[in-house]
Amino acid sequence: MSDEHGNGRFVAPGTFVLALIFLITFIAVYFLNFKYLSTIWELH
Amino acid sequence: MNEQEFRTCSVTGLKVHLPAEKLIKANTITAVIFIAIGGLAALGAAFTRWPAFHILPAEWFYRVLTAHGLDMLIVWVIFFEVAALYIGSAVLLNSRLAAPTVGWISYFLMLGGAVLTNIMVLSGKADVLFTSYPPLMAHPFYYTGIILFAVGALIGVFLFFATLYKARKEKTYTAQSFPLVTFGLFAAAAIATTTLLHGAGIYIPTLLWSLGLTGMDPSAYRLVWWALGHASQQINVCAMISIWYLIGALSVGMKPINEKLCRTAFVLYILFINVASEHHLLVDPVFSNAHKIWNTGYIMHLAVLASMIHALAVPAGMEVALRKQGYTKGLFEWFKMAPWGNPAFSGAILSIFMFGFLGGITGVTFGTEQINITAHNTWRITGHFHGTVVGGTTMAFMAVTYYILPLIFRREVWAMKLAKIQPWLFGVGITLVSGGMMLAGAYGVPRRHWDIVNFGGSPFAFSWDPTVYMWIGVFGIGAILAALGGIAYVVVTLGTVMYGKKLA
Numbered sequence: 001m002s003d004e005h006g007n008g009r010f011v012a013p014g015t016f017v018l019a020l021i022f023l024i025t026f027i028a029v030y031f032l033n034f035k036y037l038s039t040i041w042e043l044h
Numbered sequence: 045m046n047e048q049e050f051r052t053c054s055v056t057g058l059k060v061h062l063p064a065e066k067l068i069k070a071n072t073i074t075a076v077i078f079i080a081i082g083g084l085a086a087l088g089a090a091f092t093r094w095p096a097f098h099i100l101p102a103e104w105f106y107r108v109l110t111a112h113g114l115d116m117l118i119v120w121v122i123f124f125e126v127a128a129l130y131i132g133s134a135v136l137l138n139s140r141l142a143a144p145t146v147g148w149i150s151y152f153l154m155l156g157g158a159v160l161t162n163i164m165v166l167s168g169k170a171d172v173l174f175t176s177y178p179p180l181m182a183h184p185f186y187y188t189g190i191i192l193f194a195v196g197a198l199i200g201v202f203l204f205f206a207t208l209y210k211a212r213k214e215k216t217y218t219a220q221s222f223p224l225v226t227f228g229l230f231a232a233a234a235i236a237t238t239t240l241l242h243g244a245g246i247y248i249p250t251l252l253w254s255l256g257l258t259g260m261d262p263s264a265y266r267l268v269w270w271a272l273g274h275a276s277q278q279i280n281v282c283a284m285i286s287i288w289y290l291i292g293a294l295s296v297g298m299k300p301i302n303e304k305l306c307r308t309a310f311v312l313y314i315l316f317i318n319v320a321s322e323h324h325l326l327v328d329p330v331f332s333n334a335h336k337i338w339n340t341g342y343i344m345h346l347a348v349l350a351s352m353i354h355a356l357a358v359p360a361g362m363e364v365a366l367r368k369q370g371y372t373k374g375l376f377e378w379f380k381m382a383p384w385g386n387p388a389f390s391g392a393i394l395s396i397f398m399f400g401f402l403g404g405i406t407g408v409t410f411g412t413e414q415i416n417i418t419a420h421n422t423w424r425i426t427g428h429f430h431g432t433v434v435g436g437t438t439m440a441f442m443a444v445t446y447y448i449l450p451l452i453f454r455r456e457v458w459a460m461k462l463a464k465i466q467p468w469l470f471g472v473g474i475t476l477v478s479g480g481m482m483l484a485g486a487y488g489v490p491r492r493h494w495d496i497v498n499f500g501g502s503p504f505a506f507s508w509d510p511t512v513y514m515w516i517g518v519f520g521i522g523a524i525l526a527a528l529g530g531i532a533y534v535v536v537t538l539g540t541v542m543y544g545k546k547l548a
Contacts, residue, residue, distance in 0.1 A: 012364055
């Protein structure tokens with residue numbers, strides 16, 4: 001990545017933040033779905 | 045090479061093979077006509093699912109739902125993809141199409157198949173829905189139509205491969221390997237080959253069954269059918285991502301930040317995406333848990349990894365390109381200053397966001413075996429795939445049309461003001477459609493039932509939490525907005541073809 005753009009800096013910091021937002025949303029949706037599942041399919 | 049058969053594009057400098065151009069135009073226009081038919085069917089289905097209207101009787105609801113599924117998931121996207129394959133091979137490689145006559149045979153087989161299938165559905169001889177699960181049986185002409193369409197599409201795919209071979213042999217391009225867009229379309233074509241062969245593998249026995257010549261094993265049908273039904277959507281994914289790269293390059297001068305990684309991600313699709321079809325069978329009692337968990341718990345995630353790579357690579361490439369243009373302030377100046385007035389760009393960005401946030405996240409979540417038990421056959425699933433196929437693929441195809449019109453049809457986009465708001469109307473509409481479906485589905489609203497209030501007078505009817513009606517209202521408003529966006533797309537495209545100012 002850095003070779004093509006001529007320096008070793010982080011070339012797309014905005015996209016990195018967008019990717020983090022995506023990852024957090026992913027985790028939240030996954031967690032909520034398992035939480036919902038646990039309410040209707042309880043362990044005894 | 046006969047130079048008289050070519051023109052040079054004044055914008056891209058690419059040599060365009062004129063017989064290929066005619067085929068691209070025919071396939072694109074036909075795709076647009078079928079999205080109009082599928083969209084009309086969508087309105088009928090939406091205003092019936094919405095209890096406040098409930099306009100169609102049961103048999104017509106299932107009829108329009110079948111037509112909607114087929115015309116949108118198969119006919120519109122595959123006609124458009126065949127056009128994209130000809131662009132990715134003949135146009136991007138400065139090559140002639142290997143055999144234009146074969147291209148026309150492919151086109152007419154697909155057209156004949158699509159028309160025959162639609163006639164069968166709309167005349168009430170194929171009320172079997174898109175999946176056509178046995179023991180539901182349609183008229184033999186319905187299956188014949190689909191087989192004709194699949195054979196035509198397969199011929200188009202082989203023509204793409206032949207054109208790549210010809211371009212390489214005649215050295216019509218200078219780079220060592222194909223451009224990334226062509227490589228992505230190659231992945232789409234590779235997946236299309238296995239998908240369409242599975243289609244033949246399931247529809248030919250089903251045709252024989254409908255003629256009373258053989259029996260039918262419904263579980264075998266489900267397994268093989270989904271290797272067509274889901275894998276066909278993976279052709280869409282590869283084509284859609286190739287289009288993201290193309291629009292990025294044309295609109296902001298984007299280059300992939302790591303081309304090898306992007307190519308590897310396309311290879312991951314070819315290798316692993318087909319097993320993702322298994323997630324449709326997670327609650328199927330016929331297949332073992334080990335089979336389901338291996339395919340969807342492990343292998344499927346290698347295809348998901350590919351999507352994650354592209355979802356990061358495309359915006360990152362755009363950011364790098366825009367930062368090079370001087371938009372370097374803070375984290376998001378590049379995003380704010382991006383060419384939002386270009387409907388191709390705004391459509392591509394909306395497609396990326398809808399595919400990732402609406403379709404992608406929910407797809408992986410619902411494809412988990414435990415969660416699938418609560419989501420299967422509810423409206424949540426329909427909401428998920430409206431995020432991927434409509435928000436992602438259809439939006440991307442609409443977006444790239446705004447480049448196909450000037451570059452291939454050589455017409456200035458007609459009604460540009462309408463074109464600029466079209467992606468937003470459609471994008472916001474589909475977001476509400478998808479979100480409304482998923483949130484109503486979370487309360488258990490079934491995926492396909494005609495009447496969720498009285499269940500057709502069934503003794504099993506029950507009352508929903510009132511919140512359900514609110515989410516269905518959100519879905520309905522979204523359907524209206526998406527329909528307006530769809531109408532705007534058809535009007536702008538056909539208007540441009542007929543009345544757009546001719547370009548040199």
